[in-house]
Structures are given as structure tokens and as C-alpha cells.
Amino acid sequence: MQIRDLKLVNFRNYERLELEFNSYLNFIIGQNGMGKTNLVESIYILSLTKSFRTTNDFTLIKHNALKTKIEARIENIVLDKYSITISKEGKNVKINEKKVSRLSDYISKISVILFSPSDLRIIKDTPSIRRKMLNIEISQLNNSYLKKLQEYNQLVKQRNSYLKTMYINANASNEYLDILTSKIIDTGLFLSNARKKFVSLLNQNISDIFLNITNDIGLNIIYNSDYNDMTKEGLFELYKKSEERDIMLGKTTIGIHHDDIIFSLNGESLKDYGSEGQQKNAIIAMKLAEINIFYQLKKTYPILILDDLFSELDKEKIENIIGLLNHNIQTFITTTDLDKINLDLLEDYKIFKVSNEEVEEVNYE
Numbered sequence: 001m002q003i004r005d006l007k008l009v010n011f012r013n014y015e016r017l018e019l020e021f022n023s024y025l026n027f028i029i030g031q032n033g034m035g036k037t038n039l040v041e042s043i044y045i046l047s048l049t050k051s052f053r054t055t056n057d058f059t060l061i062k063h064n065a066l067k068t069k070i071e072a073r074i075e076n077i078v079l080d081k082y083s084i085t086i087s088k089e090g091k092n093v094k095i096n097e098k099k100v101s102r103l104s105d106y107i108s109k110i111s112v113i114l115f116s117p118s119d120l121r122i123i124k125d126t127p128s129i130r131r132k133m134l135n136i137e138i139s140q141l142n143n144s145y146l147k148k149l150q151e152y153n154q155l156v157k158q159r160n161s162y163l164k165t166m167y168i169n170a171n172a173s174n175e176y177l178d179i180l181t182s183k184i185i186d187t188g189l190f191l192s193n194a195r196k197k198f199v200s201l202l203n204q205n206i207s208d209i210f211l212n213i214t215n216d217i218g219l220n221i222i223y224n225s226d227y228n229d230m231t232k233e234g235l236f237e238l239y240k241k242s243e244e245r246d247i248m249l250g251k252t253t254i255g256i257h258h259d260d261i262i263f264s265l266n267g268e269s270l271k272d273y274g275s276e277g278q279q280k281n282a283i284i285a286m287k288l289a290e291i292n293i294f295y296q297l298k299k300t301y302p303i304l305i306l307d308d309l310f311s312e313l314d315k316e317k318i319e320n321i322i323g324l325l326n327h328n329i330q331t332f333i334t335t336t337d338l339d340k341i342n343l344d345l346l347e348d349y350k351i352f353k354v355s356n357e358e359v360e361e362v363n364y365e
Helices: 036-048 117-124 127-141 143-168 174-203 206-214 232-241 243-249 276-298 315-323
Strands: 002-011 014-020 025-029 067-076 078-087 090-095 098-100 112-115 219-224 260-265 303-307 331-335 349-355 358-362
Touching: 002 036, 014 358, 025 036, 036 067, 036 078, 036 112, 036 127, 036 303, 036 331, 036 349, 112 276, 117 127, 117 276, 127 143, 127 174, 127 260, 127 276, 143 174, 143 243, 174 206, 174 219, 174 232, 174 276, 206 219, 206 276, 206 315, 219 276, 232 243, 260 276, 276 315
Parallel strands: 025 331, 025 349, 112 303, 303 331
Antiparallel strands: 002 014, 002 067, 067 078, 078 090, 090 098, 219 260, 349 358
8 A cells, every 4th residue: 555645735834735755665854843743644644534643623724724635646456546624514535536424434445554752652651542542453454343333432321321320210220221231242342352353463473573673572462351251141240240330330340441451571561660762662563563464454555654763762773673664565754864774775765855834855965
């Protein structure tokens, strides 16, 4: 999968921009605040219809403009044109000028893997951040996953509401609660199995990739879930045991909405015992391991975005990372300079310099 060209209209700090990319490496250089990340953000939004930097879509629209549009021709066996328009009326996505009515049907068409400095939160922050990461990546691989996730969240919301009703009204029927619980278990098992499979596939590659980057061994990811190794009958019994507590609290305390993953290095939690460098390299190793999963399941390589990759990494690790990328993976790397990379060792790349709301292709000297 490769982006041939990209057009932006009133996106962030860009009024109008048209670029043609290299099929392999694309370096985007410039000082901080010039719009490097804005450029790769637009690619991410075109894929997933949302930003990795903000939940407020209106901040994506250039000041004093009414709407923004991102458009690209993307080659994946055939060449198709994708576009997303964002305005106060909402989001409008099209493939080859034909509107896609549901965003859930659009997501997974363009595969993108992103690393950004904020991804350190995946290890450092709360379980909800790690669940969000799993949901984003698996949704790109399995369109049914996103629909099931939406269904699950709605069922939990309904169950929580009925639990509050039961707390107020002691005569409320348990039958409806059991129906909701049964539906939650069925949907949760689908989602849990998808997450378990994804983590298992990550572990097939992540340790070797981490070794190639850092020369350290023993990295793996552990999936923690109430649903691990459980049957539907066993789960229903678990929910029944927690029923009294759930009614008292007015919320569902069992389920895959409490899932977590643990990054472990030689049996120790990276969150608790790892250095920031080890944590960053672990996240990069995970992102690179995802490439193999996308190819294995979708028979095409995803687009890779490495935002601010070079900061805080030494030259050896950077060259190790780039050395792991084959020529079938179109990669976008943002950085303030290219001092840490020996371009003489690379055969195929483009360099784009960003400054003063403009982007130009340059030769590196």
C-alpha cells in the first residue's frame, strides 16, 4: 500500500498543498512548529477519520476557513482516490468520488501504523490507553471488530443504566439483566478472542525486533482479561457473583472494558522497572511487529509513520530501525534534521523541507 500523492485544502497551517511521495522513504524535516507533524497527521486522518493529536475536529480546519479536505491517490493492487472533508456538518468520506455512508465501513480500507512521542503513554499511562491502541490497530485489520466494539459499549451502557434502576427498585426483574449480560458475554468473547490473537501475533515478532534494535532479549506482551480461558457458562457465573456489587456501584465491574496488556522484559514490567529508552524502543518494536501482522492478514504492507523518531535515540539504534524496513513499506519520518542518518547507505528516498507553511522537495547536502 502506497500513497502516490496528497492534496490538502485548509488543513491546519496549510491553505493548499500538493505533494508526490517516494514509494519507500520520505523524510520530512523542519524546525518545531513549522507543520511537520501536521503533514503526517493528515495521512493518519485519511486512514482512520480521526486525529492522533486532538479529539476536536474543528482545530483541523485552517483559521477563517469553513472546511478542510484531505485527498490522496493510494495504490493497493489498483489505484484509488480517497478523500475526507471535515466541516461543521461533520465528516464526509469518499472512495473514487463515491460517498461512503458509514465511517465504520470506510475504516480498514487504508492501513496506517503510527509511532509518535505520545505513544510512550501506551506503557506509562492507564489501561484505557492500551485498550484504545488495541482497538485502533485491530479495527484496521477486521472491520467487524469496530462494529462489535460499538455494540459492546452500548450494551454495557444499557446494563449500567438498568443496574441503577435495580438499586432504586428492588422489584425490578433480573430477567432483563440476564439478557443484557448474555449479550455482553457473546460480544465480549468475540472482542477478547480478537485481542488475544493480535497479542499472540505481536509476540511472534516483537522479541526479535527488539533484539535487532537494542541487542537486548526477552521482550513480550501479556494480555490480561476477565475473559481469558473462560467459557460463556463460566463467565455468566462470574457476572452473577458480582451482581450484588454491580447493583451497589451502578456499573458493570466484569468485562473486556477492563482489559489490559503488560509489556514485560525478562519477566519484569517495563512500566514499573524499565527506563524511558527501553520503553520507547519497546513501543517502536511493537509498531514494527505490527507490519508483519498487517501483511500476514491483509496481504499488503501498511503505510508507516514515524513522527519525531530521532529524538533521544542514538545513531546506531536509528540505523538499526531503518535497516528493518524493507522497500515494500512506504515510510514517513519527521525530524528536525538528518544528522543521525547516513543517507549514503540509502538508495531510494525523498526529502521534504517544511517552513513557513510551505513544503518543498530538496536535495540533502
